[in-house]
Amino acid sequence: MGHKISGITAERLSSDELAQNFSDLHTPLQPHEVRVAADRCYFCHDAPCVTACPTDIDIPLFIRQISTGTPEAAAKTIFDMNILGGMCARVCPTEELCEQVCVREVSEGKPVEIGRLQRHATDTLMAKGIHPFSRAAQTGKTVAVVGAGPAGLSCAHRLALLGNDVTIYDARPKAGGLNEYGIAAYKTTNDFAAREIEWLLSIGGITLENGKALGNDLALEDLIGKFDAVFLAVGLGGVNALEVAGFGSERVSNAVDFIETLRQTPDLGTLEVGRHVVVIGGGMTAVDTAVQSKLLGAEQVTIAYRRDRNAMSASRYEQDLAAQQGVKLLFNMQPIEFDTTGDTPMLELGYSTVNNGKVEATGETIRIMADQIFCAIGQRLTTDAGLALEGQKIRVNEVGRTGLTGVWAGGDCALGGNDLTVTAVAEGRDAAIDIHNTLMGGA
Incomplete structure (x- = not known):
C-alpha cells in the first residue's frame, strides 16, 4: 500500500x-460421514442433479461407487466429464x-x-x-491454448487426451487463472x-509457457500460422471503473487486486486492512473481498449494492456466509x-x-465511516x-467456434458463460472435442 x-x-x-480464520471452509468428510452422506442418495434414474450440472457428471453413479467402497472409480467418473472436479x-x-x-432437498x-x-x-x-x-495415439496436430x-x-487436457500436442500460453507467472488468483483463500487451501494443475499436466502432451500475453507477446495471426487450431481462454483481465467523487483516493482500490495479493502473500499478517471497510458490488468478488477483510481483522465491513438482494449475482448461500462472518449487507445503495x-x-x-x-x-442519503473502500463492480x-x-x-457458437476459421474461444471471455469455474470447464472440454473432430476431418 x-x-x-x-x-x-x-x-x-x-x-x-x-x-484459524483462513482454514478450510468445508473440511473433508470423515470416513463414517462419507458412508452416511452416500447412503442418502436415491440413485435416481433420470437424476435432476445431472441435468443441473454444467459438466453433466453422472452424479448417482459416482455416489454409488463411493458407497461400494471404490472412490477411485468415482473420481474417474467425475474426471471423465470435469477434469477440474477437485x-x-x-x-x-x-x-x-x-x-x-436434489430429490432429498425438494422433499x-x-x-x-x-x-x-x-x-x-x-x-x-x-x-x-x-x-x-x-493419451490416445498422437495425431500429429498442434493446438495453441491462450490462457491457463x-x-x-x-x-488442453481433453485435446492432449485425444492425442494432440498442446501449448498453453498464459500472461501470469503461475497457471490457474481465477483458481489461482481470484478465489477466496479459505476455499482453496494448501x-x-x-x-x-501439476496433476492435470501429468497426462503429457502439454507444454506450458508463462509470461506471454495475447496482444503483447502473442499475435493471433502468428498463432494461426504456427498451430493447426487456437483456443482463446483469456478471461476478463480489465476492471470496471466507478466514477464517484473522491474515489481517486489512495484509500480506494479494486477488489480483484486485493484478492490476488492475498492469495499470493505467504504471510497474511503482513496484509494491511482498514478498521471500517466498505465493498461496492454484488458479485462473488465483492463477497470474497468483504469476508476476507473481516477475517484479516477489520472491525466493521459493509457491502453496498445498488440493487436488491435478489439481483445480486453472489448466491444466497454466499450472502449468508458473509452475514455469518459479521459483514453488513446494504441493498439499494450506491x-x-x-x-x-x-x-x-x-x-x-x-x-x-x-424502474x-x-x-x-x-x-435520500446516509453517511458511514470508511477508511478503506474496495470496488467490485465487474471485469x-x-x-x-x-x-x-x-x-x-x-x-x-455452442461449441466455442468464433467467426474466424481455426479459432475457438471459451470461459469468461466468450459469450454464453456465467462466469463459473464449472461452466468454463464445460466450455473448454466441448471446444476441445469440436477442435479435435474438425482437425480429424469430422463435422
Whole structure:
C-alpha cells in the first residue's frame, strides 16, 4: 500500500487467529460421514442433479461407487466429464445447481452433500498421484491454448487426451487463472490450485509457457500460422471503473487486486486492512473481498449494492456466509461521494430504486465511516484479438467456434458463460472435442 495510511494497518490479528480464520471452509468428510452422506442418495434414474450440472457428471453413479467402497472409480467418473472436479468440489455453487434440485432437498429440505462427496472422491485419487487417463495415439496436430484458467486447462487436457500436442500460453507467472488468483483463500487451501494443475499436466502432451500475453507477446495471426487450431481462454483481465467523487483516493482500490495479493502473500499478517471497510458490488468478488477483510481483522465491513438482494449475482448461500462472518449487507445503495477531508473518512451512499431495469436515485442519503473502500463492480475483456464481439464478449457458437476459421474461444471471455469455474470447464472440454473432430476431418 506504500506509505502508512491512517486506519489501515497490518497485524490486526495474531498468526494463530489468521490461521484459524483462513482454514478450510468445508473440511473433508470423515470416513463414517462419507458412508452416511452416500447412503442418502436415491440413485435416481433420470437424476435432476445431472441435468443441473454444467459438466453433466453422472452424479448417482459416482455416489454409488463411493458407497461400494471404490472412490477411485468415482473420481474417474467425475474426471471423465470435469477434469477440474477437485476444484469445482470446493468452489462450485452446488447449492444453486445440483444440490438445489436434489430429490432429498425438494422433499426434506436437506440435499445429498454432492459437493463434499465429489471432493472425497477426487482428493482420494489425487492423493495417490494417479492420473486416470492415458493419451490416445498422437495425431500429429498442434493446438495453441491462450490462457491457463479453467477453460484453457480443460481444453488442453481433453485435446492432449485425444492425442494432440498442446501449448498453453498464459500472461501470469503461475497457471490457474481465477483458481489461482481470484478465489477466496479459505476455499482453496494448501496451494490446491497449483497442485491440481501439476496433476492435470501429468497426462503429457502439454507444454506450458508463462509470461506471454495475447496482444503483447502473442499475435493471433502468428498463432494461426504456427498451430493447426487456437483456443482463446483469456478471461476478463480489465476492471470496471466507478466514477464517484473522491474515489481517486489512495484509500480506494479494486477488489480483484486485493484478492490476488492475498492469495499470493505467504504471510497474511503482513496484509494491511482498514478498521471500517466498505465493498461496492454484488458479485462473488465483492463477497470474497468483504469476508476476507473481516477475517484479516477489520472491525466493521459493509457491502453496498445498488440493487436488491435478489439481483445480486453472489448466491444466497454466499450472502449468508458473509452475514455469518459479521459483514453488513446494504441493498439499494450506491456511492455518491467519498470524503477524506476530515479526521474520519466518510462515504456518502444514496438510496436507489429500479424502474424498468434502470437504477435511479431516490434522493435520500446516509453517511458511514470508511477508511478503506474496495470496488467490485465487474471485469471486462482487455483484448478481443480483432474477433467479432457480442456485447462485451467474444461471439461464439455452442461449441466455442468464433467467426474466424481455426479459432475457438471459451470461459469468461466468450459469450454464453456465467462466469463459473464449472461452466468454463464445460466450455473448454466441448471446444476441445469440436477442435479435435474438425482437425480429424469430422463435422
